[in-house]
Amino acid sequence: MFLEQQGIMKANFIVGLIILLKIVSWPGSVIAGAGKPQHGDRATITHSGRVSGSVFLSGEYRRSPPLKVVKSRSFCGLTVPNDTLLVGPDGGVRNAVVTMRPLDRTAAIHPGRIVLDNRQCAFVPHVQVATVGSELILKNSDPILHTVHARIGKDTLFNVGLPRWRQVSKVLARVGVLKIDCDVLHTWMSAAIMVVSTPYFYVTGENGLFVFDGIPAGNYGIEIWHERLGTKTARVSVSDNAAISFEVVYANTPR
Secondary structure (H helix, E strand, O other): OOEEOOOOEEEEEEOOEEEEEOOEEOOOOOOOOOOOOOOOOOOOOOOEEEEEEEEEEEOOOOOOOOEEOOOOHHHHOOEEOOOOOOEOOOOEEOOOEEEEEEOOOOOOOOOOEEEEEEEOOEEEOOEEEEEOOOEEEEEEOOOOOEEEEEEEOOEEEEEEEEOOOOOEEEEOOOOEEEEEEOOOOOOOOEEEEEEEOOOEEEEOOOOOEEEEEEEEOEEEEEEEEEOOOEEEEEEEEEOOOEEEEEEEEEEOOOO
16 A cells, blocks of 8 residues: 655656656565556666656547558458547557656666567558567468568668468567558558667557666666657656656657
């Protein structure tokens, strides 16, 4: 049970980013590299805390209309859902990537393994994160040809043809946001993979919440990224047996 200490400190770190810090005593625990928190720092964490929060969209939200299918309609149908901005009933933003980077030490990172599938004429999952050096498995569950064209900015990292029988492995050797497209006229298909050099990362679900447990005490830079809403940044100081909670609010700007 949390025992609330003194007050609530509020500060606007950047325009539109509202940080609400609440210092409480908290019995430290470790969740390393498992489940949604997805961090694997092997530093000694006898002094640790919790960082949690939520990502919200302010204003009225209407889901984007489905995307028009221009090829392979006999299998894909006439439209597919548009997953580039998904918001829950309470305003929580899904598929926002939250990362924490230590500012006063070097955190150990451990490459993992992620999978990007082509399923029902869409890339699945739509957004994911991996540490640099991780293995990316590319597969195709559809009975039609797809390609996986990955770029960082204007640079192509790979462009792989994937008939259903083929599976390809790639090493994610470069930090940044990989934008994924399909080049066989499946123009509606897209995905993003964020490759990071920190063990602390999280992809929000429908409620927009995120939690990092067992964070070593110290100073951290925090980045919140969303493919449609952009990037916000902040800094926090994690104390021994303390919990920090903050709220990120994006304005709903029509496109």
